[in-house]
Amino acid sequence: MPRHYVMCPPRYFSVDYAINPWMDPDVPVDPERALRQWTELRDTYRRLGHLVDEVEPQPGLPDMVFAANSGTVVDGRVLGAKFATRQRAAEAEHFRRWFVENGFREVTMPQETNEAEGDFTWTGHLLLAGTGFRTDPKAHAEAQEVLGVPVVSLRLVDPRYYHLDTALFVLSEAGDDRPAHIAYYPGAFSPGSRKALSRLFPDAVVADADDAACFGLNAISDGRNVVLPVEATALAEKVAAHGYEPVFVDVSELRKAGGGPKCCTMEIRK
Structure with missing residues (x-):
């Protein structure tokens, strides 16, 4: 099925501050290369x-390229973002205006801190919700009330994987006659969350530390094609063995700010 994505060009991309372990303002960034990589992702x-x-x-908003953090859309209902860091706080209003200007009528701005699809992952039947570094656990209950879908809370414990979308993605969404299929890196999660994931998704693709370190889990799947970083060759072999088609993109410049394909991509589900 064709998907509907929202992206934001990295016209003002830079690394001027550090709000996650991947960011280092002393490491040079090439904005033109970042724009080329983003354009190739969009064109893919x-x-x-x-x-x-x-x-x-x-x-003044260099991280606005990471559109996934600014909204969660399920069945046409929008839950906006409330960022944990002051550097990104203003992004939420720009995306809220985009939703309103593009005809979305059910747009709710949150009371609790949530960084949208960074920590909210829709599986087709339930919303996996991350916490531990950015999204407040109280935001999980708020998401359930606003979006009207069941929520499963998962705790992240490794600061390198500060958002759920750096450690887990959905390969194929659940349908009436099939369960959701996911890939994830167990080392990013608390023991209880690992047990919950293994019970919910016994046939998941389990990634290793190298898969995670190159942002291989920050991938996008349309149910057949899996768009992931060029370095994630081992993960690509695993998903291919399950019948998916890996599609490689270079996001090395964007990764300097702690982002990959999924971070750049918000999905609209109507």
Whole structure:
């Protein structure tokens, strides 16, 4: 099925501060290369038959390229973001305006801190919700009330994997006659969360530390094609063995800010 994505060009991309372990303002960043990598990611989605809308970037908001953190959309209902860090706080209003201007009528801005699809992952039947570094656990209950879907809380324990989408992604969503299929890195999760994931998804693709370290779990799947970083060769072999088609992209410049394909991509589910 064609997917509908929202992205934001990295016109003002830079690493001027450090709000996650991947960011180092002393390491040079090439904004032109970042824009080329982002453009190739966007064009890859379009070649695969998906719709991509773009949000206008704003000066002074270098992380706005990571559109996944600014909204969660399920059945046309939108839960906006409330960022944990002051550096990104202003992004939420720009995305809220985009939703309103593009015809979304059920847009709720949260009371509790949540970084949207960074920590909220829709499986088709339930919402996996991460906490531990950015999203407040109280936001999980708020998401259930606003979106009207069941929520399963998962605790992240490794600061390198500060968002759920750096450690887990959905390969194929659940349907009436099939369960969801996911891939995840167990080392990013608390013992209880690992047990919950193994019970919920016994046939999951289990990634290793190398898969995670190159942001291989920050991937996008349309149920057939899996878009993931070029370095994630071992993970690509694993998902291919399950019948998926790996599609490689270079996100090395964007990774300097702690982002990969999924971070750059918000999905609209109507």
